[in-house]
Amino acid sequence: MFKTYTYPKFPYVQSPEQKAGNVKRHKLVIIGAGPIGLTAALDAAAHDLPCVVLDDNDTVSVGSRAVCYAKRSLEVLDRLNVGQRMVEKGIGWKLGKVFFKDRLSYQFDLLPEDDNKMPAMINLQQYYLEEYMVEEIGRHPHIDLRWKHKVTAIEQKADHAVLTVETPDGSFTMEADWVLACDGANSSVRTMVGAQFTGQFFHDRFLIADVIMKAEYPTERWFWFDPPFHPNQSVLLHRQPDDVWRIDFQLGWDADANEEKKPERIIPRVKAMLGDEREFELEWASVYQFACRRIDNFRYGRVLFAGDAAHQVSPFGARGANTGVQDTDNLLWKLKLVIDGDAPVGLIDSYNEERAFAADDNLLNSTRATDFITPKSASSRLYRDAVLQLAEDRDAEFARKLVNSGRLSKPTPYIHSSLNTPDEDLFAGAMAPGTNCADAPVKVAGQEAWFLNQIGGGFTLLSFGPAPAASVSFGRIAARVLEVGRDIEDPKGVLAERYDAKPGTVYLLRPDQHVSARWRTFDEAKITRALARALAA
Amino acid sequence: MSLILNPNIDDFDDFYKELIDSQRHMNDAEAAQMNCKLVLLLANHIGDRAAIREALERAGGAV
Numbered sequence: 001m002f003k004t005y006t007y008p009k010f011p012y013v014q015s016p017e018q019k020a021g022n023v024k025r026h027k028l029v030i031i032g033a034g035p036i037g038l039t040a041a042l043d044a045a046a047h048d049l050p051c052v053v054l055d056d057n058d059t060v061s062v063g064s065r066a067v068c069y070a071k072r073s074l075e076v077l078d079r080l081n082v083g084q085r086m087v088e089k090g091i092g093w094k095l096g097k098v099f100f101k102d103r104l105s106y107q108f109d110l111l112p113e114d115d116n117k118m119p120a121m122i123n124l125q126q127y128y129l130e131e132y133m134v135e136e137i138g139r140h141p142h143i144d145l146r147w148k149h150k151v152t153a154i155e156q157k158a159d160h161a162v163l164t165v166e167t168p169d170g171s172f173t174m175e176a177d178w179v180l181a182c183d184g185a186n187s188s189v190r191t192m193v194g195a196q197f198t199g200q201f202f203h204d205r206f207l208i209a210d211v212i213m214k215a216e217y218p219t220e221r222w223f224w225f226d227p228p229f230h231p232n233q234s235v236l237l238h239r240q241p242d243d244v245w246r247i248d249f250q251l252g253w254d255a256d257a258n259e260e261k262k263p264e265r266i267i268p269r270v271k272a273m274l275g276d277e278r279e280f281e282l283e284w285a286s287v288y289q290f291a292c293r294r295i296d297n298f299r300y301g302r303v304l305f306a307g308d309a310a311h312q313v314s315p316f317g318a319r320g321a322n323t324g325v326q327d328t329d330n331l332l333w334k335l336k337l338v339i340d341g342d343a344p345v346g347l348i349d350s351y352n353e354e355r356a357f358a359a360d361d362n363l364l365n366s367t368r369a370t371d372f373i374t375p376k377s378a379s380s381r382l383y384r385d386a387v388l389q390l391a392e393d394r395d396a397e398f399a400r401k402l403v404n405s406g407r408l409s410k411p412t413p414y415i416h417s418s419l420n421t422p423d424e425d426l427f428a429g430a431m432a433p434g435t436n437c438a439d440a441p442v443k444v445a446g447q448e449a450w451f452l453n454q455i456g457g458g459f460t461l462l463s464f465g466p467a468p469a470a471s472v473s474f475g476r477i478a479a480r481v482l483e484v485g486r487d488i489e490d491p492k493g494v495l496a497e498r499y500d501a502k503p504g505t506v507y508l509l510r511p512d513q514h515v516s517a518r519w520r521t522f523d524e525a526k527i528t529r530a531l532a533r534a535l536a537a
Numbered sequence: 538m539s540l541i542l543n544p545n546i547d548d549f550d551d552f553y554k555e556l557i558d559s560q561r562h563m564n565d566a567e568a569a570q571m572n573c574k575l576v577l578l579l580a581n582h583i584g585d586r587a588a589i590r591e592a593l594e595r596a597g598g599a600v
Binding site for chain 2: 382383385386387389390396398399402
C-alpha cells in the first residue's frame with residue numbers, strides 16, 4: 001500500500017525547556033498537528049502571536065481522510081498562504097450525480113459563481129494539505145512545532161493552564177495562557193477537562209477504499225443508492241490527485257470492521273463496482289462508524305476546542321475539516337486581541353457563541369443527510385425510495401430537491417451574533433452582518449487582484465467612494481479605510497453588486513473577513529460603536 | 538391557512554373508489570411504496586407547512 005505518497009518523518013527534538021528543566025509560560029499552546037491545529041498555528045503566526053504546537057506523532061495523516069475542501073476553507077487557507085498550492089495540486093469538481101439502483105436519478109451542479117479566486121470544491125488527500133502546512137510553518141520562526149509530544153494531563157489555573165507533556169525523554173511541565181485543543185474526534189483533552197460530547201450515534205459502518213487506477217471517468221461526485229453492485233447500501237466515488245479514487249461503501253451495522261478491512265474482502269467489492277477488467281491497486285482502506293455530536297462549550301476555562309475535538313459530523317457533505325478551518329478562522333484574531341489586552345475575555349466567549357451556532361447548523365445538515373442515506377426504519381426507507389423514484393420523473397423537480405446525498409459544506413453566517421451591529425439602512429443581497437465576505441475581482445495599482453486578498457488580519461472599513469477619515473479607532477484598535485476608487489478599483493462592478501453598494505456605502509469588516517456592520521453613509525460615531533461591539537467591549 | 542376538514546372533493550364516493558382501485562393490482566409492499574409517493578406529491582402540492590403539520594398531527598403523528 002501507499003504507492004503514490006511517501007510519508008515524511010519529522011524529527012523529534014527535545015525542547016530547551018525540557019532539557020533545562022524549567023517551567024516556561026507560553027501564550028498559546030496548540031494540541032494536535034492535524035489540519036485544524038496546523039491552520040490555527042499559521043493563523044496565529046499571521047497575527048504575530050507566537051505559539052507552540054504539540055503532536056504525539058511524527059508524520060502527516062495516514063490515509064487520504066478528509067479529501068473535499070470547499071471554497072470558504074480555501075479562502076481562509078489562501079490568507080495563510082497554502083490555499084493556492086492546494087488548488088494547483090487538487091482536483092476541482094462541480095458536478096454531482098446521484099444514481100438509484102442502475103439509473104441516474106438526478107445530477108446537481110455546485111454552480112460555482114464566476115469572479116471568485118477560489119473554486120467551489122477541490123479534492124485533495126489530507127496528507128498533502130498537512131505537508132504543505134508543515135512546510136509553510138517552517139517559514140515562521142514564531143511557530144514552535146514539536147513532534148512526539150503527548151499531553152497527558154491538564155490542570156486549570158485562574159489565568160493559565162498547566163500541561164504535563166510526555167516525550168521520548170520523559171515527562172515535563174509547560175504553562176500556557178491559552179490552550180487550543182485540536183486533537184480530533186477522540187480528543188483526550190476533552191476528557192481531561194470533563195467536557196460533555198453528546199449527540200446522535202449512527203448504527204452503521206462504512207468502508208473507505210482508496211484505489212489507484214487509470215480511469216477516464218469524468219471528475220464528478222458519484223453517489224449510488226442501492227446499486228446492483230452493492231445492493232441495499234450506498235456507495236460514493238470521488239477522484240483525488242495521483243489517479244487515486246476514493247470509494248466509500250456503506251456496510252451496515254452488522255459488518256465486522258476487522259474482516260472488512262482485509263484486501264481479500266475489499267477487492268471483490270471494488271471489482272463488482274468497476275467491472276472485472278479494469279486494473280486497480282488498493283492504496284489505503286479504513287472502516288469507520290460515525291456520530292453527529294458536539295462539545296457542550298467550546299471554552300473550558302483556559303482551554304479552547306476546535307475541529308473534530310469540538311464537533312463530529314458524518315462525512316456526507318464535507319463538513320468536518322471545512323468547518324474546523326472556519327473555527328480557527330473565527331478564533332485566532334480574538335485570541336490575539338485578548339492576549340494583547342485589546343479586548344475583554346468576553347470576545348473569546350463569542351467564539352463559542354458563533355461557532356457552536358455554526359456547529360449546530362452543520363450537525364443538523366449532517367444528521368439529515370445521514371437519515372436519508374441510512375434510513376432508520378422500514379417506513380423511512382419507503383419514503384427515501386419514494387423520493388428517489390419520483391426524482392427520476394423529469395417533471396418532478398420538487399423530488400430532486402428532497403434527494404439528500406449530503407448537502408455540501410457552506411459557511412454558516414453568524415446572523416444572531418452579539419458582535420454584529422444590526423442594519424439601520426436598507427440593503428439587498430447576501431452581505432448581511434455576520435456573513436463571510438464575498439470575493440470579487442479588483443484592481444490594485446492597475447494590477448488584477450482579488451478583493452479577499454486585500455482584507456483580513458485586521459479590521460477594514462470598505463468605503464465605496466471617498467471616506468472622510470483614513471481610519472476609525474476604538475482603544476488601540478483601528479479599522480483602516482479601504483477606498484474603492486482610490487485603493488482598489490472595481491472595474492467589472494462585481495464588488496459593488498455583491499455588496500449592494502451605492503456611493504457612500506461603508507462596511508466594517510472583521511479580521512476573519514466577516515461583515516460586522518454596514519451603513520449608507522460614513523458616520524464616525526456609529527462606526528466606533530460598531531467596532532467596540534465587534535470587540536465585545 | 539388551516540387544514541380543510543369540510544368535504545372538499547366533488548363526489549367523494551367516486552374519489553374513494555379511485556384511490557382503492559389504484560392499488561388493487563399491488564401487493565402490500567408496492568402499495569406502501571405508492572402511498573409514500575402519494576404523500577410526497579400531495580404535500581408538495583399543498584405547500585403550506587402549517588396545513589401539512591396539522592395533517593401530520595391529525596393523522597396521529599408526533600409533531
